[in-house]
Amino acid sequence: MDLSSSIFSDIQFDLIGVVVAVVGILVLAGIVFARSTNSITSRSFFFFAFVTIFWGLSNYFLYKFSDPELALLALRLHIFLTIWHAYSFFQLAFVFPYENKVLPAWHRYVLLPLAFFTSSLLLIPFIFKQVSGLISVNEVINPEQSQGIILAAVVTFSFFVAGLLVLLRRVYETKGDERRQVMLMFTGMSLTAGLLLLFSFILPIGFKNFNFVPYGALFIFPVIVFTAYAIYLVELFHVKNIFAGLFTFFLCTVSLIELILAESVEQVLLRVAVFFLTLIIGIQLVKNTFEIELANEQKSEIMSFATHEIRTPLTVMRGYATMLLDGDKGEISPRVRDLLQKILISGNDVITLLSQYLDKSKIELGQIEYVKADFDLARTVNDVLSTFQINAEQKGITLTKAVETKERHMVFADQSKIKEVLTNVIDNALKYTPHGSVNVSVRNEKDLVIVKVSDTGIGIKQDTIPHLFKEFSRADLKRVNILGSGIGLYLAKKFIEAHKGRIWVESEGEGKGTQFFIQLPESKTKH
């Protein structure tokens, strides 16, 4: 006897399909609903998931009865759920991806009664007269249809098609991330709708082909997979951390399969307990993850708000100081000019510190975003250098550049972040160089663009170098009186690494100057 074929014939693929689909959609609905109960999209998704679960179960039990009476009841219940499944599909498509969308009057007074009316017809023989003949368990039943089947078919089909058309229209109406959400949802839902329409609707009703009916639950997978992917990818329904959900899904599926395979009453009781315990603990885990996520979101919102609130008085302060410096309110003495410049410099320092702490908090919360585009790194270096020229002259430091402007040094990166890194490194070089020079060069090397900032400054001890890019690290606080957040280089490293680049430092020791290197991959676009 072929062992493998005997094992596979024992496995009930249809049952496993139902279990996985039910648990999958249950966990997905739990995640969405636990996170946002107020959003109409979340509520509609929950409704859709709820109907889908019962639809999947009814599909499974559809062919589990040998008694014609029971089989007819199962069939009627299944078609009843099919109509509501199509309706819930349309409703979800209609409100997606909005948080607040009022369902129009025609939805409430035409579509809802239509679904009620059509599904109620299943209680009478208008749609299915009877299930004829003797049938055995695990065989798909062959019902005797009546005229009403056309109405049920048209209503169900219309809900599905209308839902897809609404989603398709939304693809063209939306932009950016929202559009990606709708695209993913549209793909998942259209695949599911297509499979359901073909195998559970057109073939059985139109062509009396029932071969694929037992696999009905499997057709829900596209929705589950694409929705889960969308959650992971673009924070659909504002959910980012899906791993707790996936973990719960996996445990629940395994424990439910174990429950199904139980061989004695004791085993059933034990495994029922294990299943529910897994489900409860899993949902609690998912809930806790959301609470942490929510707390992080609030923390980030507070940071953004605080930054905004502090920036406004700073803008006013800088505005008035500039007005006075420009002599717009009368002549000022060199002493006052000097003091005003100090006010401006301190103001600038506070602005930099604020941005750095905001960036740090965003990095820690995983909320930092990079807006990448192609640009010439040498030009950006020139721009940054020009902002330091006066500062260098005032300090008596020669700030030179060795940038071959004829050659292009294209990179694909977030220009503002790279600018911050360059500003930080050049600013450091000037701060730690009491006299002498700072030189900045840009060169192409293989597939890389390398910026080198070298100074003749105080240098760095060898044992300090490994700690330089850590948070709150400073080369040597005792030797120079320098204001700084201590996170500038930490952020520089994070930004550069996020661009698949590298930043490092070389110094032959104290008093022998420092060389900072920033290396970024060259843009792959031909220029």
Place this chain on the structure above:
Amino acid sequence: MKKILIIEDNKDLQDIYRHSFEKDGYTVVTKDNGQDGFDAIAEELPDVILLDLMMPGVNGFEFLQKIKAIEGVNIPVIVCSNISDIEMINKAIQEGAAAVLLKVDYVGRQLVDKVNYLVEEFNKKKENTEEVA
């Protein structure tokens, strides 16, 4: 003479901006919120609008939506706010802002130069579109 409509709820910033733009030869009209700013457009017909985002009543985003809804109005709206969230910046651009500036980055002459440059770019683009049409 060029005319700028500044929609900004902070009186000190209104004062600073007025000073900087008047120095460059602009006629300056200031309004405290989006609604007053919107109502002033028809009467003042500014060449450019400098818009804050966080304001009481009609905020910057709502102002952008309102101005987008009127046909035939083609005035560059430059958002100048202290919000640095990428989402907010993208939203402002989507709602039709010609550019988004971080307030704290621009003082005095810098802001005027930037606005002049952006208006020039906007007008060039407008001329090109008209030529194509």
